[in-house]
Amino acid sequence: MNAMEPNAPRRIKLGDLLNGTIVKSIGGRRFAIACKGVPNGWKVELHTRRPESINPGAQGTFWVAKVSPLQGSVLVHDGDFGRLPISDAMRPRYLAAISALLADGDVTADELSDAHSMVLRIEKTNQADWLTVWRLFGEPGTGDVKELLAAIAAIRVARKDNPQSLLKLRGLLKEKHGPMLQSAVLRLG
Numbered sequence: 226m227n228a229m230e231p232n233a234p235r236r237i238k239l240g241d242l243l244n245g246t247i248v249k250s251i252g253g254r255r256f257a258i259a260c261k262g263v264p265n266g267w268k269v270e271l272h273t274r275r276p277e278s279i280n281p282g283a284q285g286t287f288w289v290a291k292v293s294p295l296q297g298s299v300l301v302h303d304g305d306f307g308r309l310p311i312s313d314a315m316r317p318r319y320l321a322a323i324s325a326l327l328a329d330g331d332v333t334a335d336e337l338s339d340a341h342s343m344v345l346r347i348e349k350t351n352q353a354d355w356l357t358v359w360r361l362f363g364e365p366g367t368g369d370v371k372e373l374l375a376a377i378a379a380i381r382v383a384r385k386d387n388p389q390s391l392l393k394l395r396g397l398l399k400e401k402h403g404p405m406l407q408s409a410v411l412r413l414g
Contacts, residue, residue, distance in 0.1 A: 237263060239364070240308065240356050241289045243301060245269060247281050258287065258301065268298040274306055290350060308356040311413075315354070319343050319361075320413045323406050326377070327399060337384065341377045344370060361409050373402050 237243075245260035254276045258269040271287060273279055287301035288308060311319060322339035325332040346352040347359045347370050359365070365373070376398040383390045399406075 237289055237292050237299060239289055239292065239359065242286055243269070243289060243299070244284065244286050245301075246284050247271070247279055249281050250276075250279075256281075260287075260299075260301075263299050264297070266297055268296075269301060270298065271301050271303065273303050275304065279303075288356075290356075306353055307350065309353045311354050311357055311361070316413060319358075320410065323410050323413070326380075326395070327403065327406050327410065332380065332384070332395070334381070334384065337377060337381045341374065341381065344373050344377065348374060361412050363405050363408050365405060369402070369405070373398075373405075376402065 241262075243258075243260050243262040245258040245262070248257040248259050251257050251270065254273050256271040256273065256276075256279055258271050260269045263269055269287075271279070272290070285303060287303055289299055290302045290307060291300035293299070318339045322336045322343060325336040326340055343358055344362075346355040347362065347365070348367075349355070352358075376394070380391065380394050380398065383394050
């Protein structure tokens with residue numbers, strides 16, 4: 226079945242909005258959700274920061290925070306935490322960090338720390354702007370995020386312990402992740 230056919234399953238991605246009905250509490254801040262916007266048989270689980278405001282039977286609009294196709298499950302959130310815009314304080318720091326990774330000159334420890342923090346928030350999905358940062362990087366897959374984190378970590382170590390390897394490591398980072406980083410710079414600028 227091709228994706229253009231009307232009965233083709235919908236592809237769900239991070240940040241998508243789903244309408245659903247709260248079924249029941251499944252402990253703590255977690256709730257089961259009935260939702261028609263997911264493939265048949267999939268579970269939808271809401272993790273909320275405000276469990277006291279959740280009432281079984283109520284309908285709501287939630288955003289997709291994680292898709293687990295192998296488990297047939299979707300994690301959703303309510304509210305804006307996770308998808309807030311990049312703050313005015315962090316925007317110039319992020320821009321400087323990414324630009325420094327792409328430049329031929331020196332990269333400071335602070336720039337490397339900011340670049341690492343920026344990518345780490347995508348992996349951990351625990352900061353106010355993680356989804357926005359993921360989109361800024363062009364919605365990379367988990368493997369690309371892990372590779373970029375490893376490349377930044379290698380540069381951080383080399384900067385202290387093996388400066389002669391910096392040129393090679395930065396070249397590899399630009400070769401593998403340059404287009405993604407350049408697009409992020411354009412989106413931030």
